[in-house]
Amino acid sequence: MNLSRFFSPTVVSDLQDASAVLDLERRDAAIMFVDIRDFTSYSEIADPREFARVLAEYRRIVAGTVFAYRGTVDKFIGDGVMAVFGQPKPQPDDATRALACALELTTALDDWRLSNSKRGSPALATGVGLHFGTVIGGVLESGFHDEFTVIGDAVNVAQRLEALAKSLAVPLVVSDDLLRRIPGELNGSHWYRQQAVKLAGRREPIDIAYIRGSSTPRARTNDVYEAGGIQSDFQVLLPTMPCARPSER
Template sequence: MKSVIGAHWNYAREIRSILLRFVAFAILLANLLLGGNEGAERTHLIVVVSYLVISIASVATARFLPDRSWLKTLFVVLDALLVVLILYAHILGGPVTENHNLTTTGLVVAFILLNHVGLKLDRRLVLIFSGLVLASWMTMLAITAARHHSADMVSLIGSFFNQDLGLTVSFGFTALAIYLLAKDHDRTHKEALRADERRLNLSRFFSPLVVADLEEGSSAIDLERRNAAIMFVDLRNFTSFAENAPARELAWVLGEYRHLVSGTIFEHGGTVDKFIGDGVMAVFGQPSPTEDDADRALACALDLVDALSDWKNHSVRNGYPALNAGIGLHYGTVVGGVLDSGCHSEFTVIGDAVNVAQRLESLAKSFDAPLVVSSALMAQLREPVPTALWIPQSSVVLPGRRLPIDVWYLRREAGFTPAEENTNYETGGVQTAFHRSSFQLSPPAPDMCTG
């Protein structure tokens, strides 16, 4: 998809191209009116009128049919033929005995129209235009030499290798330079498109700051051990809903949910590591760890609790299923960076901390909790723990893990309705509820993060 800036540049380039075309027309018209075309007035008049018609048609095509490439090619071919007529109109109209050297007007128009084609920055069009003009030009030089030479071969060669041939070579070198510029532009344009595509793909998973870091080729993308906060978000009973829901409804619900979750994650400087069906894995501290990763991750999780609760209530009011969400949050050491696996390279994190965060998200279902946080993450907070009705649970055994861990979770309030009704709820936007639900209004228990 073309960017707005790219469209603006294309429009500006087209305006410059049109101006050059009408400069050439003004020169032709002035030459016709001032009588600088003795012996070829009729041919010159035909060229001027034809060029005016072609110019108007070319401008109209650029305005109303910008994507018809064959029309652009047609106008370039017609321009080339008209240049040939301008260059040697006096040959067609004058007797053999007269001087058939090139006129200044013909040369000026030829070079102006070459630059006009060059401004399109399409090397194919430059090649077509210059190829036709040069081939015709050389042919006309040969015809002129044949009409003026004496019987011997030396005079024929002398008639061919004259000043006009040097001008032809100059035109050819100019055309080559413009062709090389158009080729460089083609390569730069393709690289820019690839960069935009990479940036678009990255922006689906990373916050803008992380995207900038990755584009600069930072060493942070190398696979290495680092500390990070890992978050898993998952919808409850989504599989049952997906089995019976129409495809359009399923796509709408899943897309809205992902948009909401990823937007909130990006808002807090996190990274969406991957989407797994209705699950989302996010990382805070990837690709570069910071001192407040745990704080941002917890703030994001609490905002997601509110936002997903609002989203659920909005869905119910509009006839969609009430889908609760569970969030697991843990802090630990991971191996993060670009994981090369042959045909597919993935920017991700792996390690025990990832497995623990996923187990905590599953644990949220058995606790009937919207959020379960490990004590390891609580211990990493630099700011006071956000006010909420935290419920501690010690020595929780996680499946597949030998050592138990301590956790803190929030109990889900049955029938909770947002404190502030938002009748203008936009499903595509990120909802951050500042009026937290009732389970977040009580002060935290003392020493909650020290155990």
């Protein structure tokens, strides 16, 4: 029961068996960070009960969407959420599911923001950073509180991309490392793209793509994501990807 609060049902059975997937090893994974903008300022003035309600709603939306795409909630950090696709066992479609999840999240969280605004609650914006790379994953022992997690440069990059989303005032920033791993033919979905972006604390620059505001693609069963109305000098065509949640296929 405790495991099911953090992991998707497909992962829980592996963890219950205490199989070798718990051992620390290098693996490829997609890492996602989600964060609420200006949440610290809000927490300083919010009524405790309202504060708890808002945070719980937000976490339910994020965790529920991550689980729907067979991802793992690695940890909650206040208003931040770290999720992993490919932990404890990598799958060929980890990058595809991670991006589909991120796109649906941007829409779901924007709907949540508008709903809060209509009922007089704070309209809190959110941001998502998504990256794909090699991590060390498994149980990290501390002697008192062991942790099932992933560590490595890929985690740091994903967190920096989420921070970059805030700087750009956009809901989603994705690394080119992740986009290159999504198979399929090119379609007419337009994203903003920027090359050789410097990230804080990292020597090597990174290529990114991002979406803006209400142009976030919406998921439609048996269809494809389409980001309409975006025009930029950094346009890029992304591969076709299925939009139905894995649980619906």
